[in-house]
Structures are given as structure tokens and as C-alpha cells.
Amino acid sequence: MRIGKWAVLLAVFWLLLSGYIQPLLLSFGAASVAIVLFVLHRMDAIDEEPEDVGNGPQIVRYIVWLLGQIMQSSTHVTKLVWGSSSQVSPCLAKISAQDVPPENRVLYANSITLTPGTLSVDLEDDEITVHALQKASIEELEQGGMERKITGIWGKNT
Amino acid sequence: MFILDIVSSILLIAGVFFGFSGAVGLFKFPDFFTRVHAASVTDSIAAILVISGLLLQTSFDLNTAKLVFILLFLMITSPTASHALAKSARHGGLLTLAEAKTENKGADDKQEQAH
Numbered sequence: 001m002r003i004g005k006w007a008v009l010l011a012v013f014w015l016l017l018s019g020y021i022q023p024l025l026l027s028f029g030a031a032s033v034a035i036v037l038f039v040l041h042r043m044d045a046i047d048e049e050p051e052d053v054g055n056g057p058q059i060v061r062y063i064v065w066l067l068g069q070i071m072q073s074s075t076h077v078t079k080l081v082w083g084s085s086s087q088v089s090p091c092l093a094k095i096s097a098q099d100v101p102p103e104n105r106v107l108y109a110n111s112i113t114l115t116p117g118t119l120s121v122d123l124e125d126d127e128i129t130v131h132a133l134q135k136a137s138i139e140e141l142e143q144g145g146m147e148r149k150i151t152g153i154w155g156k157n158t
Numbered sequence: 159m160f161i162l163d164i165v166s167s168i169l170l171i172a173g174v175f176f177g178f179s180g181a182v183g184l185f186k187f188p189d190f191f192t193r194v195h196a197a198s199v200t201d202s203i204a205a206i207l208v209i210s211g212l213l214l215q216t217s218f219d220l221n222t223a224k225l226v227f228i229l230l231f232l233m234i235t236s237p238t239a240s241h242a243l244a245k246s247a248r249h250g251g252l253l254t255l256a257e258a259k260t261e262n263k264g265a266d267d268k269q270e271q272a273h
Contacts, residue, residue, distance in 0.1 A: 113237035
């Protein structure tokens with residue numbers, strides 16, 4: 001079932017990238033998909049962390065929200081770039097990611113990096129070390145708006 | 159299609175502006191970590207704006223899908239690259255600006271005591 005989902009995803013990906021529907025090229029596509037699925041199957045046996053195809057609507061909802069955040073913080077950092085450099089007060093802090101389910105922690109850390117002004121430096125167990133351009137950004141993260149958004153969409157860690 | 163062209167140019171120009179700001183910040187900010195922040199402006203918003211501007215220039219065919227793929231992969235790879243840079247800098251012992259200041263202060267105090 002899971003392999004089947006990946007097969008569909010990879011086939012659609014190949015078709016969109018190539019756009020040709022001659023039998024020769026289609027068979028190349030089928031062969032590549034088969035090879036990738038074979039490797040996927042073998043790798044799952046080794047790392048024992050099978051990765052499922054994510055659910056579409058959830059990630060779309062999240063990306064739309066994240067785009068808004070990126071807009072806001074980008075304009076903020078741009079203001080800092082063009083303003084006087086005395087406003088920059090870099091600081092380092094540990095943000096707890098306890099409530100975020102382990103499989104979404106990478107998403108959380110990457111979202112922190114993706115919004116300008118905050119940068120995830122390290123991810124250890126359930127703490128993310130964050131470097132921020134201004135103390136205000138750390139406080140905002142500590143209030144947990146982004147964390148709540150992720151736990152709201154994917155559920156809380158239990 | 160005239161309106162699409164206008165919206166597309168606005169997006170492209172805004173993207174170029176943010177990309178340029180990121181480059182200026184890269185030179186202006188004081189240390190490594192803050193510079194990564196400046197670069198992430200170029201990474202995120204400039205890439206998003208430029209690619210959405212280009213999306214409106216396509217005739218909504220396969221090229222549109224390819225541009226969307228580029229955007230998706232950029233959104234995954236660029237924070238990963240920034241994170242890898244910052245993490246290796248941190249593990250290599252690079253201090254942030256605030257830490258470097260206290261470190262210097264401590265060293266100065268020691269020197270004064272020695273005198």
C-alpha cells in the first residue's frame with residue numbers, strides 16, 4: 001500500500017518532468033520508478049523508519065500559513081538590513097519542541113530556519129537551539145505560535 | 159493577459175529587491191551567524207517571489223509544474239543547507255557575537271589581574 005503510493009507519486013513526477021508519451025520513454029520511466037521502489041524497499045529494512053507519503057491537505061494548509069510568516073519576517077529582516085546596524089542584537093536560545101511529534105521535528109526546525117531572522121543551529125532530542133537576529137524573535141518562538149500550528153495540524157506528541 | 163504581465167513584473171521586481179537586500183545584508187552584518195540570516199532572505203522570499211513571477215509568465219503547462227517543483231525543492235534544501243552550515247560552525251567552536259564579547263571581557267579581566 002505504502003509502496004503503491006510512492007509508485008503513483010514517482011510516476012506522476014516522471015510524467016510531469018518529461019512530458020513525452022512515446023513508448024520508449026515511458027518504459028524508461030517505468031524502469032526508473034521500479035529501481036527507486038526497489039531501493040526504497042531495501043532501505044526501509046535497514047533504517048526501520050518507513051516514510052509514508054504525506055497527506056496533501058495538511059501540508060498545503062501549513063505551507064500557506066508558513067508563506068505568510070515568511071513574508072512578515074522577511075520584511076522585518078530587510079528593514080534591519082537597510083536600517084542602522086545597532087538594532088541587531090543576535091542571541092542564542094534553546095526552544096523546547098516537546099509537544100511536536102518526533103516525525104514533525106525536522107519540519108519544525110526547517111520552518112524556523114526558513115523564516116528569516118531565526119536559524120535553527122542544533123536539534124537534540126526535544127530541544128532546538130535557535131540563533132536569532134533579535135531577542136524579539138526568540139520570544140515569539142517561545143510563545144509557540146508555530147508549534148501550536150504544527151501540533152494543531154498533525155496532532156500533539158503523546 | 160495584460161494584468162498577468164503587470165502582476166508578474168511586480169513580483170519579479172519585489173523578488174529582485176529582496177535578493178539584493180539579502181546580498182547587502184551579507185556584507186553589512188557583523189558575524190557569521192547574522193550573515194546566514196541575511197542570506198536566508200535571499201533563500202526564502204526572493205526565491206518565492208521570483209518563481210511566482212515566472213509562474214505567471216508560463217502558459218500553464220508542464221513548465222508550470224517544473225517551476226513548482228523547483229520552488230518545493232528549494233523550500234526543503236535551502237533551510238537544510240543553512241542549518242548544516244550553522245551546525246558545523248557551532249560544532250567547530252565558532253562563538254556568536256554575544257558569547258565572543260563575554261569571552262573577550264573575561265580574557266581582559268585575567269590580563270588585568272596578571273598586571
